[in-house]
Amino acid sequence: DTEVTQTPKHLVMGMTNKKSLKCEQHMGHRAMYWYKQKAKKPPELMFVYSYEKLSINESVPSRFSPECPNSSLLNLHLHALQPEDSALYLCASSPPLNTGELFFGEGSRLTVL
Amino acid sequence: DAKTTQPPSMDCAEGRAANLPCNHSTISGNEYVYWYRQIHSQGPQYIIHGLKNNETNEMASLIITEDRKSSTLILPHATLRDTAVYYCIAVWRGKLIFGQGTELSVKP
Numbered sequence: 001d002t003e004v005t006q007t008p009k010h011l012v013m014g015m016t017n018k019k020s021l022k023c024e025q026h027m028g029h030r031a032m033y034w035y036k037q038k039a040k041k042p043p044e045l046m047f048v049y050s051y052e053k054l055s056i057n058e059s060v061p062s063r064f065s066p067e068c069p070n071s072s073l074l075n076l077h078l079h080a081l082q083p084e085d086s087a088l089y090l091c092a093s094s095p096p097l098n099t100g101e102l103f104f105g106e107g108s109r110l111t112v113l
Numbered sequence: 114d115a116k117t118t119q120p121p122s123m124d125c126a127e128g129r130a131a132n133l134p135c136n137h138s139t140i141s142g143n144e145y146v147y148w149y150r151q152i153h154s155q156g157p158q159y160i161i162h163g164l165k166n167n168e169t170n171e172m173a174s175l176i177i178t179e180d181r182k183s184s185t186l187i188l189p190h191a192t193l194r195d196t197a198v199y200y201c202i203a204v205w206r207g208k209l210i211f212g213q214g215t216e217l218s219v220k221p
Binding site for chain 2: 004042048056092094100104106
């Protein structure tokens with residue numbers, strides 16, 4: 001299994017809603033990442049987890065709350081988002097942290113109304 | 114993190130070699146050069162990486178200049194399915210920061 005699976009593929013939410021994005025991998029990778037990608041722009045790094053601990057937070061607003069409950073799962077909890085947060089959210093994993101070879105999922109496309 | 118500079122777009126004829134340049138003049142000795150591509154509506158896909166030496170795999174070749182200030186990704190026989198945005202990234206300790214990339218269009 002060489003896949004990173006993200007659910008849901010599409011999500012529409014209101015600004016007062018609470019929702020979560022989920023990411024799963026069964027490759028035994030110990031580093032997991034969240035990226036945000038706006039249309040026609042490159043992916044922007046948000047968070048990095050290494051061995052289930054948050055190691056990088058790229059000054060992301062607190063309305064985005066990551067969680068890594070175990071080595072295979074990564075969540076992104078969303079609360080009180082703004083319309084400008086609408087984007088493609090990409091999850092990735094890598095074997096150890098110190099490699100640049102990341103395996104990306106297909107992304108969750110989020111629309112905030 | 115070293116900044117990389119790539120042309121915003123390039124065209125290539127199907128079956129010909131696609132040569133995608135990247136400048137990374139501020140790259141440090143610890144930073145590897147990684148290439149990814151992103152086909153429309155998909156997640157980025159790893160292609161190849163290198164530190165000093167030229168590298169080749171089943172997808173592409175990577176040529177790094179001796180001073181490491183620039184590199185070229187070569188797709189030897191481009192196909193229509195190679196149409197994508199190609200990102201050159203200087204990586205240290207696993208932190209991938211994407212630049213603007215090159216949008217490669219392979220035309221019949």
